[in-house]
Amino acid sequence: MLGGYRIEGRRAAEIAASVERAVGSGELEPGQLLPPMRELAVELGVNPNTVASAYRILRERGVIETAGRRGSRVRPKPATTGREYAGMHLPEGVRDVANGNPDPALLPSLAKAFAAAGEQADREPVLYGGAAVEPDLARIARAALDADGVPDGPLTVVSGSLDAVERVLAAHLKPGDTVAVEDPGWGSLLDLVPALGLRTAPVGVDDEGPLPVDVKRALESGARALIVTDRAQNPTGAAVTATRARALRAVLREHPETLLIEDDHGHGIVDLPLHPLAGVTHHWSFVRSVAKAYGPDLRLAVLTGDGVTVDRVRGRHRLGPGWVSRITQRAVVRLWTDDTLDARAVATAYRQRRDLLINALADHAVESHGRTGLNVWIPVPDETAAVSRLLHAGWAVAPGARFRMSAPPGIRVTVSTLTPEEAAPLADAIAKALGPAPTRNFV
Numbered sequence: 001m002l003g004g005y006r007i008e009g010r011r012a013a014e015i016a017a018s019v020e021r022a023v024g025s026g027e028l029e030p031g032q033l034l035p036p037m038r039e040l041a042v043e044l045g046v047n048p049n050t051v052a053s054a055y056r057i058l059r060e061r062g063v064i065e066t067a068g069r070r071g072s073r074v075r076p077k078p079a080t081t082g083r084e085y086a087g088m089h090l091p092e093g094v095r096d097v098a099n100g101n102p103d104p105a106l107l108p109s110l111a112k113a114f115a116a117a118g119e120q121a122d123r124e125p126v127l128y129g130g131a132a133v134e135p136d137l138a139r140i141a142r143a144a145l146d147a148d149g150v151p152d153g154p155l156t157v158v159s160g161s162l163d164a165v166e167r168v169l170a171a172h173l174k175p176g177d178t179v180a181v182e183d184p185g186w187g188s189l190l191d192l193v194p195a196l197g198l199r200t201a202p203v204g205v206d207d208e209g210p211l212p213v214d215v216k217r218a219l220e221s222g223a224r225a226l227i228v229t230d231r232a233q234n235p236t237g238a239a240v241t242a243t244r245a246r247a248l249r250a251v252l253r254e255h256p257e258t259l260l261i262e263d264d265h266g267h268g269i270v271d272l273p274l275h276p277l278a279g280v281t282h283h284w285s286f287v288r289s290v291a292k293a294y295g296p297d298l299r300l301a302v303l304t305g306d307g308v309t310v311d312r313v314r315g316r317h318r319l320g321p322g323w324v325s326r327i328t329q330r331a332v333v334r335l336w337t338d339d340t341l342d343a344r345a346v347a348t349a350y351r352q353r354r355d356l357l358i359n360a361l362a363d364h365a366v367e368s369h370g371r372t373g374l375n376v377w378i379p380v381p382d383e384t385a386a387v388s389r390l391l392h393a394g395w396a397v398a399p400g401a402r403f404r405m406s407a408p409p410g411i412r413v414t415v416s417t418l419t420p421e422e423a424a425p426l427a428d429a430i431a432k433a434l435g436p437a438p439t440r441n442f443v
Contacts, residue, residue, distance in 0.1 A: 007035070010046055012053035019054070020063050023074055034064060034072045060175040062195040075194055090396050097426070098398040100234065102269070102374060103416040106349060107295050108340035110331065117330035126326040132314065133157050134329035140336050141288070141302040144267075150286050151279040154310040157324045158317065159299045161265045162188055164287040165227065168305070169196055171312035172259045172283060173224055180218035180226040182210055184377070184404040186234045189227065202405045205233065207371050209240035212247040219251065225259035226252070230274055232266025232292070232373030235403045235412035237354065239266075239372045245275035252280045259309075260284040265301075268293025270372040271347035283309050292374070293346065294335055300328055350374060353415040353423075360427030366434060374416045380434055383409040389433035395426055 005027045009015035022028040034040070037055060041048040055072055058064040066072040090096055138155050146152070158164045169179065175197030181189060183202035193200050201218040203226075204211040210228055219226070228248070231239040240248070252258055260281045264274060269292050278284040285305035290298050303313065317323070335341065354370040361368045361378070370376035380386040383399045390397050390411075400410035411430075418426070 007040060007044070009044065009054070010050075012050050012057060015040075015044070015046075015051060015054035016057040016061075016063075019058055020061065023063055028074050030074050032074045034074070036071060060197045062197050065194075065199075091391075094391060094394055094396050095422070095426075096396045097413045097415070097418065098396045100374065100398070100412075100414050101296070101416060102292050103349070106346050106416075107293075108335060110295065110298075110335070113331040113334035113338070113340070114327070116334050117327045120330055121327050128322075130323075130326070132317070132323035134326055134333060136333045136337075137302075137329045140333065142304075145286070145288070145302075145304060148274040148276065150274075150276050150304065151284075153286075153304045154307055155302060155304045156310055156314050156317070157329060158287070158301050158303050158313070159321070159324055160291060160301050161263050161287050161289045162192060163299075164285070164289075164301050164303045164313075165189060165261055165263065166192055166196065167313045167316060168259070168261050168285045168303075168309060169193070169198065169225065171309055171316065173198060177225070178218075178221075178223040180215060180223040182227070182229060182233065183407045184235055184400060184410065186229070187402040190403070190405065200405065202407070204407065205236055205238050207236070207238050207369055208244040209233070209238050210244075210248065212244070212251050215248060216251045216254075219255040219258055223258075225261065227261045227263065228277060230262055230264045230266070230276065231270045231272060234373065235375050235398070235400070235410075236377040237370035237373045237375055239270065239272045240275050240277070242275050245277055248277050249280045252277060256281050257283075262286045264288045265292055266373055268341060268343045269346050269350055269374070271344065271351060272372055278305075282306065285309050285313075290332055290335075293341055293343065294332070298328060298332065300324055300332055350416065353418045356420060356423035357413065357415055357418060357427060360423045361430060364427055364431035366427070366431050370415070374414055376413045376415055377410050378413065378430060379408055379410045381409070383411060386411050386430075386433045390429055393429040393433065395429055397430075 005022050007015060008018045037051040038048050041051045059066060062075060064072050065075050133156060142155055158167060178199040178201050179193050180201045180203050181193060182205045201223045203214040203218055215226060258281045260277060262276060262278060267288050278286050283306050285303060287301050287303045289301035354376055357376050358368050358370055368376050368378045383401060387397060387399045398412040403412060
């Protein structure tokens with residue numbers, strides 16, 4: 001059965017583990033149909049309820065999905081095959097504009113901040129039972145949120161944006177619930193949602209953010225949560241405008257039970273104002289990480305939201321890692337208070353690099369998008385061909401398949417380290433890669 005693989009086990013956990021091992025090893029492929037529960041129960045000589053429990057475990061882990069009478073099958077994108085591993089080998093001499101990283105030259109030095117935080121830790125060591133959030137960090141972060149119009153709410157600290165999203169989703173949703181997500185959108189998020197046993201409902205995105213008509217359709221179809229990137233959307237660079245924010249808030253007012261999650265990871269690297277959506281639903285959260293502006297390895301984000309949501313996140317966090325290192329929190333406070341980052345200059349640098357490529361592409365009549373952030377998104381007719389041709393021309397770009405579900409194909413170019421001398425040659429290579437393949441006559 002199942003192409004030669006035989007599911008084994010007598011208990012639900014054993015049956016689930018057998019299926020999960022086969023998925024991880026590739027013996028069971030994405031989309032492969034599993035046996036009906038009663039049929040497998042007869043095959044294994046167990047009660048059908050045991051198989052039902054095994055399938056439930058697999059759904060909760062994001063390994064399989066069930067569609068009523070159409071049965072259960074391995075998820076098309078199981079948690080064991082994340083998009084981040086669908087990378088490419090870069091031959092020597094190929095310029096990497098696919099990685100999504102900030103420019104190291106624009107990141108502030110961390111040495112003095114951590115030295116000062118370490119000295120403070122020697123004087124005031126943090127022990128078990130201490131506060132999870134550094135008071136100065138909470139004060140500074142709350143003042144910045146107030147200035148940007150984010151509603152008042154309790155505040156906690158987590159290990160980055162994705163950690164925040166996972167904790168908020170787990171605090172409110174159960175396996176099988178649907179989450180409306182941007183399409184194209186952040187590849188790690190598109191992996192995370194099904195890994196939690198949740199379903200995704202794609203929402204289209206333009207330069208001004210999620211499309212209200214798509215959000216409305218998703219919520220009316222039963223989506224219980226909506227995740228929005230306020231600025232520097234990955235991969236398109238979209239930023240929610242004031243007009244779009246009003247339209248999205250109007251949709252959310254009609255669905256006040258929606259769990260709203262806003263990701264403002266672009267704070268500190270963008271020069272467009274924030275237009276938050278929070279405050280029109282009963283449960284909401286707003287997360288702001290320091291990764292893009294101060295360094296990905298800091299693994300720190302500030303999370304605020306309604307009282308119930310933040311309390312649930314805090315409680316579960318205490319039962320796991322407990323807290324984000326207060327030494328790291330104190331170092332971030334130093335980075336903020338010592339003005340080690342000129343946010344306006346950083347945002348200007350990234351904008352100039354995006355504009356260089358976008359303008360060069362426009363000279364070739366090539367459509368592209370990138371209002372904010374580190375990336376430029378370019379619609380293409382054939383991703384595989386475009387990526388392959390560009391690699392042959394000496395440029396490594398990210399295929400759009402990492403970032404989309406039902407959205408049209410595209411490629412993502414990270415411009416964070418793009419030089420003025422590189423923009424025109426890259427645009428020329430992209431234009432050629434999007435054209436028809438050269439024909440050859442053989443005699």
